[in-house]
Amino acid sequence: MSPLLQKLIILGDGCCGKTSLLIVFVHGTFPEAYVPYVFDHYISDAINIDGQPVALALFDTGGGEDYDRLRPLSYPQTDAFLICFAVDNRNSLENVRQKWIPEVNHFCPDVPVLLVACKTDLREDPRVQRRNRRIVTTEEGMEVTKGIGAHYYIECSAKLGEGVTEVFRVAAAACLRVGPSNLHAQRRRCVVL
Template structure:
């Protein structure tokens, strides 16, 4: 009985591994202009820091990442922050597995817009898809060694955590695309959120190899 149980567990794990290895997870970045969405996408996918800035209409990145020992294919869609481009932006929401709602830690207005604009937009178009609240430009909190610069425009960790809880975010992560701080943690959260979403949908259909219990 124990041997059969171990074999069943092995088959189940192999099915899950094969399923996720072949699957592409779609992650869409939203947020105000100039909060660092493009830099974050480039850091995740090419492990480089994007120094030049140009307003994005629509851009797509791809990478294979390893989380919990399993490879996953990530398709990351970088969207425009301008209201004028909302029609184009919403098109990219189709069939998404997880969203990154980004704000800049050195710009509290971008945090306010998360609650006033970005989360309502997601709730209108993709109400069931999980989203992660992401505080970008973490390095801006420390402009000089050993000196924390706090101003009325700087967002504290507590403010980010409280908003994430208030708007129903899957989690809250702070990152620096410049130094790479927090980026690996964010990738793990992206995969975990997307997997949870997939497994919930598949459990209803009872057709997903990753959800089969043998």
């Protein structure tokens, strides 16, 4: 059986962990140096979801304001959005509500959304604790998930490799649960003018 190809767009503020998450999933190694990507894409190996092989077309996007007009050009035919935030940056979670969900709802209102907490290893990092930064808790992430109407909430640490594969397995499963007839209807709605 040939794999279904599902398109995932990864959104979130700059430096929230989007690119590291993608690189660890696709290449299996954590990038030690920060390399900002504006727009990049990867095709994953097929993963098995309930007997159906699924390959993922993964689109990394620029989170900065400079790309607000360009970013939506990558949205047509999107099967799911991963909206990422960093647990050590409360502003990145607030921007999920203020920027990312409104943008997704405007361009692709019926496409599944997963809220992804990145950098969970920093919850135990003494350097973060010494700076008295309030870390976003799992409970807070789940509360935001309900408030924005996201389909799933999942946490990961690309640095430690924890939860990375699960993020993409859950996303692929969410795409399949929508069903082929619904996907085509959603794709017609995901239009950029």
